[in-house]
Amino acid sequence: MNKLNKITIIGVGLIGGSFAKGLKQAGLVKEIMGFGQNTTNLQKAIELDVVDSFTTDIAEAVQDSDLVFLAVPLGAMKTVLENMKPYLSKNTIITDGGSAKSSVILSAQEVFGELPEHFVPGHPIAGKEKSGVTAADEQLYVDHRVILTPTAATSQASLEIVQGLWSALGANVEIMNPQQHDEIFAATSHLPHLLAFSLVDMLNEHEELGDVFQYTAGGFRDFTRIASSDAVMWRDIAVYNSEAIVKWLKNYGLALEELTKLVEEKDSDALYTLFKDAKQARDKHIVN
């Protein structure tokens, strides 16, 4: 692909920083500019060779940019789009890394009045225990899936450029429609996160049990690891993918009611079948 002149990273944390660092090392962009509100963080990004330059001025950030990558919490997407709108060039590609897609697409439609031709919504399926620019890693996306959810208005040319950048970072790009994306990740990612938060919270509040956390073992540690995730990010996901998440919370609620009935009735055979099927499905699909 042709070398791009300027890419702008809005939000230079783990996701935005790793994208930038990887592209810099691949030598595919002449200038990578970071935008944010925290100059200490942005200065750190320069020191860590994550970006070439930075600004806290949105006009400077997006002017003459070939591509703007939004790596901010879902709740900040609309404001950022509004703020950058007056300064965007006609051909600037906009893409993002939000964990839910329909809400970002709706925000873009509201801000621009129609869906922009050069808007390529995306979601890299990668993360780390640590966050922030100091955790930025040019290898973060290698062999990871990146889902792109083009709208009816997305041009093929813009889609291909975004696809090319992710591929250059070693990611496996997959195209999906936004609703399907939101549904699948509500079930496989958002639901388990909410279940884990909820369990820790319940145990923390049931004082009759005393300090039960001291009795937890490795299984509990693994099960609840995702409850140590960032509360702001997950608040935003819960709010901005509310519809799909509620659907799966309700499906799960029904499954739990059924399970509770089986345990109450001590239905050995049905419990065995349920556990065996789950174990087989997991062992088949998921390594370790």
Add this chain to the structure above:
Amino acid sequence: MNKLNKITIIGVGLIGGSFAKGLKQAGLVKEIMGFGQNTTNLQKAIELDVVDSFTTDIAEAVQDSDLVFLAVPLGAMKTVLENMKPYLSKNTIITDGGSAKSSVILSAQEVFGELPEHFVPGHPIAGKEKSGVTAADEQLYVDHRVILTPTAATSQASLEIVQGLWSALGANVEIMNPQQHDEIFAATSHLPHLLAFSLVDMLNEHEELGDVFQYTAGGFRDFTRIASSDAVMWRDIAVYNSEAIVKWLKNYGLALEELTKLVEEKDSDALYTLFKDAKQARDKHIVN
């Protein structure tokens, strides 16, 4: 403590095998005899230096034994107690490794007509991904908690002997009443296992989503790891600790209903508080 002459391990798998192997290496017992139905497995236990001898005859197994350790699934406890009863010496200590305690105590009461003086119910909080005698490890219990739940009839002398053996294996022994034990482990271990089985099962059955497991990432892998646990063991736990588990399944069901409402109403503040509290509790109590 005085050296014991003979210890019998009923069920030479990971739990029973690790107990035996550790005691053999500590040199605290003259003879450790394994009992089971699978001679290939028992032969393997000899080869791996887990036991000194083995038998498939329950009479031979328990005769003249100073201590019998029951390391079988909860569903097999009562049958084993019944089978061994005619051959037990008056002073033989009986202890076990079952994950629920009230049911084992009830079985002992039913089999012996009253609670035996030398019965010391126990639960080592240790496990591994792998099971079976080949996974037996003399270090398994080092720095792990072992809960003993003596009954009103349990003699102090028997309790101290069992306590001494676990301590010799490096475990931290804690005394608790059986109901409290069952309640705490229903909440911290049995509930999360059932939640994980249930999630995998639900996703596996919702064919409308297609093969969703391909989209899962590290968080899902951690969250569902316990759904790869042994189905027979967990069927038994669900059945034999039914009452406490149902209580916590219902508490959790209520917490989920509340959470579903918050997501439906997009109540940012309440969701943030819930996630933040959970994250803080986990980060405070659980390392990694």
